[in-house]
Amino acid sequence: MELENKIVIVAGGASGIGAAIAQLAAAEGASVVVADRNLVEARRLASTLPNGDAFALDVVEQSSIDALVSFIETRYGAPGGFVDLGDVNNGAKRVSNLHSQRTETPKPMMPTLVPSAT
Template sequence: MNTTGKTLLVTGGASGIGFQIAKLFSENGNKVIITGRNEAKLKEAAASLKNTDYFAADVANEQDLDRLVTYIKSTHPGLDILVNNAATTNVYQMGVNAGAYEKAKDEVATNYLAVVHLTEKLLPVLEKQQDAAIVNVNAIIGLTPSIHMPTHSASKAALRAYTQALRFTFETKGTGIKVFDLVPPLVNTEFSRAIGSATNGIPAEEVAEALLQGLKNDTFEIRIGKADQFYQAFFAGSENAVSALNQPQGKA
């Protein structure tokens, strides 16, 4: 698809992968809107980028999400590309008193349900464009779960299934909306550093560049570096892939 002259909405766009996607696409002749929960960070991020606006919203909060959708429909009705990047996680191992249920509710709300909700709300806008796309940012652990992030892994597995179902539905209907699954390996970001998993992570800039090239080439499954290796290992034997991912030297 064409990757210039577009309008993009990037959730979780104030830092990390989302920020680098916003930066790269704004530098390549696109209009970008970033959103997230921290307005101060969003304002600072948008000020450092070309042709970028911001809107503070927690996509897991229904009222915030509705305000965001209203803003997009009124201010950016030509939205072409939705990048669902916002995510949250909890690092722990399952067991007695692990609090898995509460952690799962938190992760599923942001990592999966918010994606479904925002996508559904913005479909009427995207359907009006001739060349539109939805990009869902996933993770290796959506395919091969991490024992250190078990319910995060489950939320990403749900996102992967939803992304595939959405793509095949649109292909069957012959709509102009393309659906991309962006699957990076471990990435060195503020997010991964906060959970102690940034060691040996690739730069977020590489993820943004892979997305740009994937959109240009209509590569609907964009698996980057080790993510593709784990994908191949999964189909060779899912138990082997899970074992390899959960070696003692890494958490993701």
């Protein structure tokens, strides 16, 4: 199992592609944190995973990102990888709404994938 003893965070992981990635990572032995704005669905999915956890996350709010980092470091230590699917699932609407309020396109606050150094 390639992800055994790794922690994988899937932002936007409560449904769709994110849920599939969370399930695959868990099947490969990872502890998976399903991070999503929809905490009810994140908890539902996490409860089906061998080592699943859920976290309420809004990737456009820096305070939410900071809280996730603190949660991960306290509970697990350094993560093995991070997958941000927020833009795949809701990005078009979010960018459209933000664009109407701003004159520039918002920059992502988190990279799409951050592999661990180990």
